[in-house]
Amino acid sequence: MSNTTVSEARTELDDQTELEARRREFGRQLIAAGLLIPTGIDGLYGRGGDFEAIIDGIDFAVRAAAAAAYDTAPRVLRFPPVFPRANFEKTDYIASFPNLTGAINTFTGDNKAHRALLADRENGVDWDGHLESAGTMLVSAACHPAYAGLTGVLDEPVLLDVYGYCFRHEPSLDPARMQAFRMHEYVYVGDAEGAAQHRNSWVQRGLDVLAGLGLDAQAVAANDPFFGRAGRMLAANQREENLKTELVVPLYGGLGEPTAIVSANCHQEHFGENFAITAPDGSVAHSACVGFGMERIALALLRTHGLVINGWPSSVRAALGMPQG
């Protein structure tokens, strides 16, 4: 290793340490301001009133962009945070992201079994062994519960407006990496050309939404964090075929990678095949989606415009549908 490389490595390490320190400091600031409320577990927070006002404002801006884009409004679907295991299976998420999943267990026993559970609990013994699968999973991506309703032959391409809570088990001190967060998605299901056009149109529309909020975002080719050795190939393939575009914003100046706050994706025939959805032309349906990461956009706004929303630029407050100071 040459001296230069050692010095470069040291600088990278310093940067990493500095980045971690800045993330923690940002987290502390958010909590001190009452924007986030700690729960005792990394990546799980309550939200204060101002934080929710920002989320509602972002949703106002996103919906305005969709309303301007479509003559016929996309079909509104809202799902609870849990959905059937059978539909989760069809997403193949357990194959690609097992470490991020959330399976729901519950107690289905009788009085005697309950007494045994409580005895373990009293003795400080883990009581999970007394539970069984509830047949449900936490939603990993807002659009996942939507596909099962489309099984069959589509009369025409479908456009969905889906918004809900997502769960990903990745405990972190980085405020931008939450275990539970909201995603507002616009989903297209139809033919390959329509899917590509949907994804591409939302890259530009997403940039416009973010610019209206005073965020200087860039569109970059990206890949999902597929699990394990096999996952590396999937990730490389996703990049090579240009299936995922992220809109990213630097949260800490030049430190670390910029943070993805919007994601626009072509799924090719993945959901069409697994959920047996046939496009109007008789082929297996293609799909595409754009997902607005609501909490991450809120954090980008707070980093950019400050922690006091009353002091945000009037153009930004107007884009968020907030009353003018």
Add this chain to the structure above:
Amino acid sequence: MSNTTVSEARTELDDQTELEARRREFGRQLIAAGLLIPTGIDGLYGRGGDFEAIIDGIDFAVRAAAAAAYDTAPRVLRFPPVFPRANFEKTDYIASFPNLTGAINTFTGDNKAHRALLADRENGVDWDGHLESAGTMLVSAACHPAYAGLTGVLDEPVLLDVYGYCFRHEPSLDPARMQAFRMHEYVYVGDAEGAAQHRNSWVQRGLDVLAGLGLDAQAVAANDPFFGRAGRMLAANQREENLKTELVVPLYGGLGEPTAIVSANCHQEHFGENFAITAPDGSVAHSACVGFGMERIALALLRTHGLVINGWPSSVRAALGMPQG
């Protein structure tokens, strides 16, 4: 058994069958109208745009009542649908309602363990054995995640505005018994007198909100569905001490018990003791809450005013903050 008793028993059975039939029929109507979207599991539904508009409208009415009641706005707290196991433990919910709980499991293994999971999956074998506790639970009542943040000595009584998704594992064909639903709560934590006053004031305020929505609700003494033999004593005690008042509306005329759509509860020192919250006077804090069952109120509105929200009475639409037709 006398003839009269046999005949009465037969009538009761007929009523029960008729009630089940009406519930299924209502469920079918809601799905046909696109208000609810079936997921393949009883009690788990997606929501259509009109259903969500009703939920937003109910929230508008509830918030208006709270705004009129308080000079100082209650503190807004919004929690995701999962919260730490450690805080769930302090609610004692696993002792009283084990059958309703939802524990989160996830995969924490390596490549090899993942291959073993996928092999089981491929062979149609249940793969839950490859998962471990994620340290989190689904939220059973909207207020549960709020108490951990109050541990310590309160300077003054606390008033919280909490709204979120709740999970209760009770699969049912009754549309009014969902596994995932939203609850908007106003929570008081302070002294015993303040808690009783909070509960009582919200019984009347709740009735007023519902009357404004054109719902003819009654306040009745009630108890929670505590689990098992020991639970029967807890339920009797709750009724005897008048700790739970439900606002109920008949959904199917005189058939079956009317449905609870709002619940006002005194918790006595339960949460104060378990979360170590001390009232300003130095005693263990008492708490009380009112919970508006958003989905159930929506269903009561749909039963009462019909499935087409554009046709609802203008006074009801005004109370819901909906534009006038």
